[in-house]
Amino acid sequence: MPAALTDPRTVARAFRVVAVAEAVSWVLLLAGMFVKWVLKTSEVGVQLAGPVHGVVFLAYVATTLLAWRVLRWSPNTTALALLASLPPLCTVVFERWAQRTGRLPLGETASVRAG
Numbered sequence: 001m002p003a004a005l006t007d008p009r010t011v012a013r014a015f016r017v018v019a020v021a022e023a024v025s026w027v028l029l030l031a032g033m034f035v036k037w038v039l040k041t042s043e044v045g046v047q048l049a050g051p052v053h054g055v056v057f058l059a060y061v062a063t064t065l066l067a068w069r070v071l072r073w074s075p076n077t078t079a080l081a082l083l084a085s086l087p088p089l090c091t092v093v094f095e096r097w098a099q100r101t102g103r104l105p106l107g108e109t110a111s112v113r114a115g
Contacts, residue, residue, distance in 0.1 A: 011070045012104040015063050019095040022060040025053040026088040060085050067104075077103055 004010045029052075032045020061082065068078040077098070084094035098104045 005066065006070055008071055008105045011063075011067050015067045015104060016095055016099075018056070018060050018063045019091040022053075022056050022085060022091045023089045025049065025056040029053045030088060057085060060091060071103065071105070073103060 028049040029046070032043075032047075032049040035041055035045045036043050064078060064081045064085075067073060067081070073081070081091075081094055081098070084090040095104070099106065
């Protein structure tokens, strides 16, 4: 396995990026579904955002499993991360919680806290 995939800070950064990307792809898919089903004007949004969301979702699952291994997440934390991928935008909520509770390593500059 490449060294970058075993570095906790690299895995944490990758998890953060993929968690936000998963949430953004959800929003794009929901917007496409709104245009298709409510406005009834076009299916292009769903046709484009659907596959993108699918790929990003799979990347989130893979990154979560990598984080479980490298960051030594408990089975409960891992299950919560995976469940967070189901409702829209919950991956960002999970990522913030994981950062706040120390499950995602903070960067060197972020380790200094005010107050």
